Amino acid sequence: MSFSALLGALLLEYFRPLTRNLRLYDWFFSYANYLERQFNAGEHHHGALAWVLALAPFVLLVVLISTLLQAMSGPLGWMWSLIVLYFLMGFGTLGANAAAVVSALRNQQLDQARSLLEQWVGRESSNLSATEVARLGIEEILITAYRKLFGIILWFMLLGPAGALLYRLAQILAQKWGGLNEQEFGNFGNFSVRVFAWMEWLPARLTALSFAIMGDFEDAMYCWRSQAKQWMEEGLGIVLASGAGAIGVRLGEPVETFDGIESRPEIGLGDDADVDYMDSAISLIWRTLMLWLVVLLLIALVRWTGA
Numbered sequence: 449m450s451f452s453a454l455l456g457a458l459l460l461e462y463f464r465p466l467t468r469n470l471r472l473y474d475w476f477f478s479y480a481n482y483l484e485r486q487f488n489a490g491e492h493h494h495g496a497l498a499w500v501l502a503l504a505p506f507v508l509l510v511v512l513i514s515t516l517l518q519a520m521s522g523p524l525g526w527m528w529s530l531i532v533l534y535f536l537m538g539f540g541t542l543g544a545n546a547a548a549v550v551s552a553l554r555n556q557q558l559d560q561a562r563s564l565l566e567q568w569v570g571r572e573s574s575n576l577s578a579t580e581v582a583r584l585g586i587e588e589i590l591i592t593a594y595r596k597l598f599g600i601i602l603w604f605m606l607l608g609p610a611g612a613l614l615y616r617l618a619q620i621l622a623q624k625w626g627g628l629n630e631q632e633f634g635n636f637g638n639f640s641v642r643v644f645a646w647m648e649w650l651p652a653r654l655t656a657l658s659f660a661i662m663g664d665f666e667d668a669m670y671c672w673r674s675q676a677k678q679w680m681e682e683g684l685g686i687v688l689a690s691g692a693g694a695i696g697v698r699l700g701e702p703v704e705t706f707d708g709i710e711s712r713p714e715i716g717l718g719d720d721a722d723v724d725y726m727d728s729a730i731s732l733i734w735r736t737l738m739l740w741l742v743v744l745l746l747i748a749l750v751r752w753t754g755a
Contacts (some may be wrong), residue, residue: 450605451748453526455741457533465540472535476506476617480624488636495625495636499643503617511610532609536616539597542589546730549585553578553723580703583721586729587699590659591684592689593733595619598658599651601740615651618644645683652683655736656690662735663694667717678713685715692716695728 457605479503487498504534510532517523545568552561561581566573601618604612621646625637656676660668671693672686679685679700692699696718702709719725 449606450529451744453529454533454601454604454744455624456530457537458531458737460534461537461540466535466538473620476502476620477624480621484625484636490636492635492638495639497624498636499621499640502621503614506617507610507614510613513611529604529609533600533604533612536612537596537600539592542592542596542733543730546585546589546726549581550723550726553582553726576703579720579722582723582726583697583699583701584703585726586692586695586697586721588687588730589733590688591724593736594652594655594684594687595648597733597737598655598740599648601744602651602654603647605744615647618647645681648683652686655674656686658736658739659687659690659732661695662739663691663732664696665694667696668693671716675715679715680712689715691729691732695719695725695732697725697728 462688465577483498483502487494487501500599500609514525514528517528545564549561549564549568552558552564558578562573563577565576565581565585571584573584576584599615600612607614618640621640624640624645626641656668657739660672668690672708676682676685676689679688682709688699692715698714698716698720700712700715702711703743
């Protein structure tokens with residue numbers, strides 16, 4: 449049933465992707481801001497308490513609803529799982545965003561490509577070259593697929609809808625509280641970062657291994673082993689290094705921002721990024737998704753025949 453709910457959510461998001469942020473996420477951000485104001489005294493244990501209070505009500509509510517609906521009716525439990533996944537993944541708009549940037553680059557509309565990338569990624573892009581636009585686009589494709597698709601799928605298969613929600617909200621808090629200035633806020637955000645680093649240990653490695661299997665295996669594994677640790681976040685470094693090696697492109701490298709030049713390590717092998725490599729990245733994601741679905745289907749069939 450978990451596999452069929454996952455497949456249903458993927459199909460629903462493909463044909464009816466969510467085009468704007470949900471108000472539920474706005475409520476969660478407001479709640480997280482409230483907890484930060486109330487508990488942030490710069491200490492590690494304050495951040496741990498705020499983290500638990502931020503996630504526990506939502507995760508426990510999903511557990512309660514899942515248990516009740518499953519006890520009432522199997523189809524109701526299935527529908528609830530599908531709905532939770534549909535609202536959590538946020539993967540459906542990736543293809544449209546990437547396709548828009550690809551089209552602008554192919555038509556040599558660099559200003560348009562910069563504007564589209566800025567809207568998509570949320571970072572200043574007015575001075576980027578075509579190569580830099582493509583490079584950041586590829587990175588966003590790999591990161592979005594990893595964190596809003598493969599990571600959620602894995603935690604859903606492990607712990608059901610509550611596991612998927614736990615992973616998604618923990619990711620949000622790690623980005624929100626983990627980016628706080630330590631001189632101003634102390635160690636408040638450290639707990640959220642450490643917990644999410646533990647939660648993404650397995651998804652990052654399974655995603656990277658899948659990229660290697662569906663791309664250039666030797667180069668992907670070489671980049672993973674030799675370059676991933678250079679990236680600012682270990683999980684993202686593993687995924688980006690493997691993905692870059694799998695399609696044979698160089699990612700990372702310094703880019704210009706409002707605050708000056710952002711220093712970033714070079715990862716990957718091969719040529720500079722361009723519009724064709726963006727297409728290759730999208731193709732890699734789809735091949736990897738097919739691999740995961742086949743493996744999960746086989747697991748579901750084994751369980752069904754065993755039962």
